[in-house]
Amino acid sequence: KIPVWLDCDPGHDDAVAILMALHLPQIDLLGISAVHGNASLHNTVRNAARCLLAFGSTEQIERIQVYAGASEPLIRMSRVDNEIHGEDGLGGVEGLPDASDPAVLAKLEATRGQSAVLAIADAARALPKDKKLVLVATGSFTNAALFVSLFPDLVRDKVDKVVVMGGAEGRGNRSPTAEYNILTDPHAASILLNHEISVIMAPLNITHTAIFRSHDNETLLHAGQTPDADSLVNSTPATTSSSHPVKAHTPLRHTLHTLLNFFAATYKHVFDFDEGPPVHDALCIAYLARPEIFRSKRYRVDVELEGTYTQGTTVVDLYDYRKDELKDWLEDSESRKSWGKLGKNAELLEELD
Ligand code: BDR
């Protein structure tokens, strides 16, 4: 199993990523951290705990901790996205425990005052010799940038890669050219992309091919595709064995239906998407579980930090224009020798079977 840490800003599609990370057999979810983004940190950390409690097994609910990370971007002001995800980040979703449910509060209390970034480091450090952590980031990259900056040696030894949802080749979503996760903290994105760690990126170009369509909704509501999926979507949230039982609720089938339909409605309203919403963040987890269904290519990717109209835009160097500019820099620095790694600093997921 791949040891995974999920850093997220739930968020409807983040919630799908949490569900998949908890249940795909290829993945061993070690911890969850929240970051500002779709909603305030106050809400995203509660939402992460609500999802864990609703989707996890009793064992996972007890073992996996949820940490609050950065509440603000490194430099610019935060920018929540109520229009897409509702007031609290998970608008319209039925069947999750409330944010004030004692089980949610107990989960948050367990890590109160602890740093998310240190928790990620501890999880990497605690892995056996032959294992390395995969950090998945599906919100803005503030926590991820802090982690790779603060722990360069640990990252080199014990982190295999960072898999992120973010960026776009061309058209953006929350500005004409910028994608939301990059736009919310462009400086953090730039730090992550310029770090020597291997970065795999799921940009809008591929996430907009992973649409939850109305026939998927029919399947979700009426028939599972496999006995496992069927028993999962028919289950009600686990009851913790602690003194705070989760107050549950409707079958997961209904919870997912309300989640994806709210998301579909906001995508229709904001972007006039008729087909259904892209489940952006879920692709990071799908990639880890089934890399063979993706095609990818390495590029130099820079983040526009100052542009008058283009702040947060990912500039993807499709034709290697920057190769010569970067040559000296690449040759000068000890850890930055290979064009293969840092020059072409991100592997972009381009197609999905
Ligand atoms: C990204 O922004 C958020 O709305 C989603 O959760 C996803 O991570 C898509 O641009």
Ligand code: CA
């Ligand atoms: Ca997200």
